Amino acid sequence: MTLRMDCDAAISALEEYAADALERRVPVIRQTPMADLARTLDLDRLIAEGGLRDEALRRFLAAYLGSSTRLHHPGYMAHQVAVPHPAGAVAALVDAFTNNAMAIYEMGPAAATVEQAVLNWMLRKVGWRPAPMPGSGEPADHHGGGVLTHGGSLANLTALSAARARVAPEAWRDGTPGNLVIVAPAGCHYSIARAAGILGLGQRAVRSAPTDADGRLDPARLPDLIDGLRRSGSEILAVVANACATAAGLYDPIRAVAAVCRDRGVWLHVDGAHGASALLSERQRGRLDGVELADSLVWDAHKMLRTPTLCAAVLVRDHRTLDGAFQEEASYLFHEKEQPGFDFIHRTVECTKAALGLRLFFSLAADGERAAAAFIDRQTALAREAAAILRSRPGFELAVDPESNIVCFRVQGDDALQLDLRRRLTEAGRHYISTTEFRGRRWLRLALMNPATGPADILSLAEAVEACLAA
Amino acid sequence: MTLRMDCDAAISALEEYAADALERRVPVIRQTPMADLARTLDLDRLIAEGGLRDEALRRFLAAYLGSSTRLHHPGYMAHQVAVPHPAGAVAALVDAFTNNAMAIYEMGPAAATVEQAVLNWMLRKVGWRPAPMPGSGEPADHHGGGVLTHGGSLANLTALSAARARVAPEAWRDGTPGNLVIVAPAGCHYSIARAAGILGLGQRAVRSAPTDADGRLDPARLPDLIDGLRRSGSEILAVVANACATAAGLYDPIRAVAAVCRDRGVWLHVDGAHGASALLSERQRGRLDGVELADSLVWDAHKMLRTPTLCAAVLVRDHRTLDGAFQEEASYLFHEKEQPGFDFIHRTVECTKAALGLRLFFSLAADGERAAAAFIDRQTALAREAAAILRSRPGFELAVDPESNIVCFRVQGDDALQLDLRRRLTEAGRHYISTTEFRGRRWLRLALMNPATGPADILSLAEAVEACLAA
Numbered sequence: 041m042t043l044r045m046d047c048d049a050a051i052s053a054l055e056e057y058a059a060d061a062l063e064r065r066v067p068v069i070r071q072t073p074m075a076d077l078a079r080t081l082d083l084d085r086l087i088a089e090g091g092l093r094d095e096a097l098r099r100f101l102a103a104y105l106g107s108s109t110r111l112h113h114p115g116y117m118a119h120q121v122a123v124p125h126p127a128g129a130v131a132a133l134v135d136a137f138t139n140n141a142m143a144i145y146e147m148g149p150a151a152a153t154v155e156q157a158v159l160n161w162m163l164r165k166v167g168w169r170p171a172p173m174p175g176s177g178e179p180a181d182h183h184g185g186g187v188l189t190h191g192g193s194l195a196n197l198t199a200l201s202a203a204r205a206r207v208a209p210e211a212w213r214d215g216t217p218g219n220l221v222i223v224a225p226a227g228c229h230y231s232i233a234r235a236a237g238i239l240g241l242g243q244r245a246v247r248s249a250p251t252d253a254d255g256r257l258d259p260a261r262l263p264d265l266i267d268g269l270r271r272s273g274s275e276i277l278a279v280v281a282n283a284c285a286t287a288a289g290l291y292d293p294i295r296a297v298a299a300v301c302r303d304r305g306v307w308l309h310v311d312g313a314h315g316a317s318a319l320l321s322e323r324q325r326g327r328l329d330g331v332e333l334a335d336s337l338v339w340d341a342h343k344m345l346r347t348p349t350l351c352a353a354v355l356v357r358d359h360r361t362l363d364g365a366f367q368e369e370a371s372y373l374f375h376e377k378e379q380p381g382f383d384f385i386h387r388t389v390e391c392t393k394a395a396l397g398l399r400l401f402f403s404l405a406a407d408g409e410r411a412a413a414a415f416i417d418r419q420t421a422l423a424r425e426a427a428a429i430l431r432s433r434p435g436f437e438l439a440v441d442p443e444s445n446i447v448c449f450r451v452q453g454d455d456a457l458q459l460d461l462r463r464r465l466t467e468a469g470r471h472y473i474s475t476t477e478f479r480g481r482r483w484l485r486l487a488l489m490n491p492a493t494g495p496a497d498i499l500s501l502a503e504a505v506e507a508c509l510a511a
Numbered sequence: 512m513t514l515r516m517d518c519d520a521a522i523s524a525l526e527e528y529a530a531d532a533l534e535r536r537v538p539v540i541r542q543t544p545m546a547d548l549a550r551t552l553d554l555d556r557l558i559a560e561g562g563l564r565d566e567a568l569r570r571f572l573a574a575y576l577g578s579s580t581r582l583h584h585p586g587y588m589a590h591q592v593a594v595p596h597p598a599g600a601v602a603a604l605v606d607a608f609t610n611n612a613m614a615i616y617e618m619g620p621a622a623a624t625v626e627q628a629v630l631n632w633m634l635r636k637v638g639w640r641p642a643p644m645p646g647s648g649e650p651a652d653h654h655g656g657g658v659l660t661h662g663g664s665l666a667n668l669t670a671l672s673a674a675r676a677r678v679a680p681e682a683w684r685d686g687t688p689g690n691l692v693i694v695a696p697a698g699c700h701y702s703i704a705r706a707a708g709i710l711g712l713g714q715r716a717v718r719s720a721p722t723d724a725d726g727r728l729d730p731a732r733l734p735d736l737i738d739g740l741r742r743s744g745s746e747i748l749a750v751v752a753n754a755c756a757t758a759a760g761l762y763d764p765i766r767a768v769a770a771v772c773r774d775r776g777v778w779l780h781v782d783g784a785h786g787a788s789a790l791l792s793e794r795q796r797g798r799l800d801g802v803e804l805a806d807s808l809v810w811d812a813h814k815m816l817r818t819p820t821l822c823a824a825v826l827v828r829d830h831r832t833l834d835g836a837f838q839e840e841a842s843y844l845f846h847e848k849e850q851p852g853f854d855f856i857h858r859t860v861e862c863t864k865a866a867l868g869l870r871l872f873f874s875l876a877a878d879g880e881r882a883a884a885a886f887i888d889r890q891t892a893l894a895r896e897a898a899a900i901l902r903s904r905p906g907f908e909l910a911v912d913p914e915s916n917i918v919c920f921r922v923q924g925d926d927a928l929q930l931d932l933r934r935r936l937t938e939a940g941r942h943y944i945s946t947t948e949f950r951g952r953r954w955l956r957l958a959l960m961n962p963a964t965g966p967a968d969i970l971s972l973a974e975a976v977e978a979c980l981a982a
Contacts, residue, residue, distance in 0.1 A: 042877075043597040044522050050601050051515050054608045071617060073646025074624050074852035081621065083628035083872065090879025092598065101605070104869075107621040108611050121612045121863060126514040127563065130521050132607030134572070136819035136870070137525045137600040140579045141592045146542060146937070150552065150578040153545050157554035175544025190661040190821070193862045201709060215689055216711030231862055234837055238672060238860065240687030240711015342863065348607035349865045350661070366705055381545035389709065391664045391702055392592060392813065394820045398575075399607070401554065406513075408561025466617070 042093055043137070049094075053101040054129075061113035062492055067469025068113035070106075077107055114493045115471040117486040117501070120286070120314050120446075124403065125346040131402035132348050135395040143393035145381035152381050155397030158404070159186035159353060162339060165319040167332030168357050174381050185359025187387040188396040191350040192313035192340045193231035194389060198354045199336040200235045202365035203278040203307040212367065216240035219273055221247050223265060224280035227255040227287050227478075229311055232280055241277070249279065253479070254288070254440055257281055259296035266304050278307040278335075283328050284315035287476040287485070288439050289423075289446030291315060295330025308334040313352065315444050317344035320413040324420055327443060335361065343489070344416055344445070347403040351396045354387075362387050419445035419488050426486060426498040433502050435509075439478050448476060448483040451505060455482035464508045471501045513564055514608070520565075524572040525600075532584035533963055538940025539584035541577075548578055585964045586942040588957040588972070591757070591785050591917075595874065596817040602873035603819050606866040614864035616852035623852050626868030629875070630657035630824060633810060636790040638803030639828050645852050656830025658858040659867040662821040663784035663811045664702035665860060669825045670807040671706045673836035674749040674778040683838065687711035690744055692718050694736060695751035698726040698758055698949075700782055703751055712748070720750065724950070725759070725911055728752055730767035737775050749778040749806075754799050755786035758947040758956070759910050760894075760917030762786060766801025779805040784823065786915055788815035791884040795891055798914060806832065814960070815887055815916070818874040822867045825858075833858050890916035890959050897957060897969040904973050906980075910949050919947060919954040922976060926953035935979050942972045 060066045078084075080103050086092055092100060110116060111123045122128075140148025142155065153173075160170035163184040171185055172178030189195045200222065208217050220241050224232050226248045233243045247269065250261035266276060279301050281292040294310060301308040310316075310331055316339035318324035319331070331337060337355045341347035356362045363386050384393060404412055423442040430449045431438045439448035450458050458475060462484060465471050476485045484505075486498075531537045549555075551574050557563055563571060581587060582594045593599075611619025613626065624644075631641030639655030660666045671693065679688050691712050695703050697719045704714045718740065721732035737747055750772050752763040765781060772779040781787075781802055787810035789795035790802070802808060808826045812818035827833045834857050855864060875883055894913040901920045902909045910919035921929050929946060933955060936942050947956045955976075957969075 043526060043600065046598060046601045047518055047522055047604065050605050051518055054605065055514060057609070069617060070620070071851045072620055074616070074620070074627065075644040075647035077620060077624040077852075078628055078644050081624065081628075083625060083876075084632070086876035087629070087632055087872070087880055090876060090882060092873060092876040104605075104621045104625070105609065107624075108609050109618055109620070111610055119612065119618060121610055121618070124607060124610050126608065127517060129514065129604055129607040130517045133518065133600055133604040134521050134525065134575075136595060136603030137597065138528070138576065138579050139582055139592055139595050139813075139820050141590065141820050145545070146540060147580055147590060147592070149541070149543055149545070149548060149580070150575045153548040153552065153578075154554060154575070156545065157549055157552075158558070161555070161558055173544075173546035173549050176546035190665075190865070191861045191863050193860055194661075194665075197709075197860065211711065211713065212708045213713050213715055215713035215716060216687055218686055218689075229862075234860070237683045237837065238668075238710060240682065242682065242684050242686035244684055245686060340863075342610075349610050349612050349863055350861070366708065380542045381548075389664055389668065389705070390662045390821070391700075392662050392811075392820050394661070401558070402563060405554075405557035405561060405563040409558055411561060 046093060046097060049097050050101060053098065053105055057105040058112045061110035064113065066110065068115040068472040069109050069466055069469055072107050111490065112492065114490060114497045116490050117488055117493060118472045118474045120343050120487045121349060121489065122342050122346045123490045124348040125406055127402040127406035128346065128348040128399045131399040135398050140395055141392040142395055143385040143388065143391060144383050145379065148395060149381055151395035151398060152384065154401050155188055156382060158397045158400045162186065162353050162355055166337060166355060168355065171359060174379050183359055184355060184357055185362045186353050186355040187362065187384055189352050189354060189388055192338055192352045193234065195338040195352040195354045196231045196311060197235040197238060198365055198388065199309050199338055200239060200278060202336060202356060202361045203309060204239060205364035206307060206361060207275055207277050217275065219275050220277045221245045221269055221274045222277050222280060223247050223249050225249045225251045225255055225257045225282060225292065227285040228280050228282055229286050229313065254290055255285060256290055257292040257297055259293055259300050262297065262300045263304065266306060276306045278309045280309050280311055283310050283312040283331065284444045286314065287478045288448045289442060289444035290440060291327040291443055294328060295333065298330045298333035302333060310334045310337045313338050313340040314343050317416050320409060321416045323417055341400040345400060345403055345412060346415065347400045351400050415491060422488050422493065423447050425495050426488065429495060429498045430502055439483050445488040447486040448478055450483045451509060458482045458484055461505055461508050465504060468504065471504055517564060517568060520568050521572060524569065524576055528576040529583045532581035535584065537581065539586040539943040540580050540937055540940055543578050582961065583963065585961060585968045587961050588959055588964060589943045589945045591814050591958045592820060592960065593813050593817045594961045595819040596877055598873040598877035599817065599819040599870045602870040606869050611866055612863040613866055614856040614859065614862060615854050616850065619866060620852055622866035622869060623855065625872050626659055627853060629868045629871045633657065633824050633826055637808060637826060639826065642830060645850050654830055655826060655828055656833045657824050657826040658833065658855050660823050660825060660859055663809055663823045664705065666809040666823040666825045667702045667782060668706040668709060669836055669859065670780050670809055671710060671749060673807060673827060673832045674780060675710060676835035677778060677832060678746055678748050688746065690746050691748045692716045692740055692745045693748050693751060694718050694720050696720045696722045696726055696728045696753060696763065698756045699751050699753055700757050700784065703782065725761055726756060727761055728763040728768055730764055730771050733768065733771045734775065737777060747777045749780045751780050751782055754781050754783040754802065755915045757785065758949045759919045760913060760915035761911060762798040762914055765799060766804065769801045769804035773804060781805045781808045784809050784811040785814050788887050791880060792887045794888055812871040816871060816874055816883060817886065818871045822871050886962060893959050893964065894918050896966050897959065900966060900969045901973055910954050916959040918957040919949055921954045922980060929953045929955055932976055932979050936975060939975065942975055
């Protein structure tokens, strides 16, 4: 077995890759054309002839890592993707080697147990009752439920499928009725509209929720919209609230929205893909006040929980609703039968299922949940500091006071200038940022995911922007 | 950084785990109740307090691996999940550490290039034209396309979404029309019916294709079914053919089915999740004769290509059809704009996307494609040998002559006896097999995935079954 030798080569290459980035010895991003990269990596020959080991492996890894985007670089502020905890990578190694496809308990008892444990930990953070572990003798009455999926888009699809099963139980057998609509603020993640397309509602079925000027859902005007839609014959599949929204990282007022939804008997889905991790922080969890009143919540571990891509949780207040997502017969009908463990297969699009829980568990258990909370507090504070630094520069404008680790700013000039600045920064390779549309304009956008990024990096970014403008 | 120390601990534990299994020193499967496992693994305390390193990590790994199902054990013959090539685990480590979410090229140029290279390799094996690499200057006219997804179920959903976009282009915006149907043999994988449920057709929209006695699609009777459905107002979303079917591993006659589909203007989707790997083998590829006439093909690398879970390819003859799967505006409209590389984000449910191509590339490039072909030939030959061994035992019955690495047999007695035998074998822990329904009866089923499994293991299984019967 070549596992140890090949891993040794990989670990050496990865340590160098991360150190180069941390020390800023290399660009954070380098955009080589695909055709050139394919040649450099010698992919076709290696597939045909084999031999990816020893010196060939080291050569390949050097080229591969040299053209990978460096999330470890303090100038990485672009996307909501974790700089993973190294422990998460160890978990990925164990998962990939053992390959315990744990959707059926007997295909991976330990992997399934770890997934259930992290889901229960998350359920408790939300304020929902964890699921009793099979064999514990605890009663299986009202409690929450969950499943880990490959990413937030799939998680939103899963949650909305569960919502569809409640409002239109016949949809699974007979097809999606033509009158289902989803109510969501215009700034919701595009996977909500995509889910509407996939689930057969069509993207037109996503109706814009009333919002304030910053795009936050306005609970005061929500009842009129719901009542009006119902009067015109629509059935509300769900109201979607953001926690937080992708563009500027603002949280919708969940408790007030939940009150409306409960009053009207409407499913409330909270898309907390990015922002649900604030539940860990005593200082930040107020942003999600009332989340325990929702019906479903999506929470990505591969964002603020520093878990390698992908690992997202679909959580529901009542486990039976999730069992209904992909089949008409909910698995709670079979609770009578004593099982050694859960079969997750009823709860997910996937059949074969990776041990995603192990990645999240390792990322958490390396330093404990207090370290995860401290990381979230640190990044949120850094965002506020970044906002202050940027706001203080002449000609810089801030979109909003940050509520999370996302900061949007722009410089005087039109949208094309902002995009051009971003392009020039990317080419220079010292900073990698993203852009977004917010309040009808284009903004430069920071997602502060990296524990190595500090105020000095924000300052150097501001100076780089000013240098571009002066050039 | 603790990467090296933690990885060292993991590698030692994994090598021991695999060696114990290969030497049959441990049970292939052990079904511990979840509550006991959760206590043993000490999950809640580790999440709260942290410290998963050094001795604590070694203790955890010993317990975790001790309750994992051992795919490396020669007695593992249960499910269509790879005993992964160790190189695939190294790739998972690199992917998880670098976390290049490569759905957008700039978020992982090397990862995206590797994915495109393995997809092109697969397209060539099918007989479809590979995609020109951006920057190569090659013309981007008619060619195939693909994307890697987390598993065959998601891949089937993606392919059927592309088919829906062709037959009902308005579905994405306005909702799925009520008259769409999918024609598939009854023995197709359950993810086809699940896709119909998710996509808003409803499971009733899956109509049984005519088959022979063994469940193979019967092309002679297919035109009448299609014409009849159309006369009654149905629109055919797709015909699905199996390559091979899950239960007994039989291949549908693709060329003849494709001729009917082409003649009638119907999308042909081939579910080759398990069996498409036969394309690598000169001896076996005749099973998929005519596959190049299909519109879409699903091919799981985490089955016979020995890639860690999950890694499945959705492949299409015309790349534009895949770009239409999740949006009304196909990305080929934007081909005018010169890009350094592909953005895969238009082709997949996922937004953040893992570097799945790297796992497949490592699994292939370690020993080269000829080794992959030899593995497929070996496992197919082993299945035929297993069938001969089992058939020769008094009281044993074979379902069919195996066409792949799947073997179904039963002993004299009713269905309950077969299930009871399987339960007793699982408890004994020396062999781990599955069961299936085929031709209306319950069969014991072997999926021969393990390169360490040989005729002696089949013999020992037969003897174990006989010992159970005699007890």
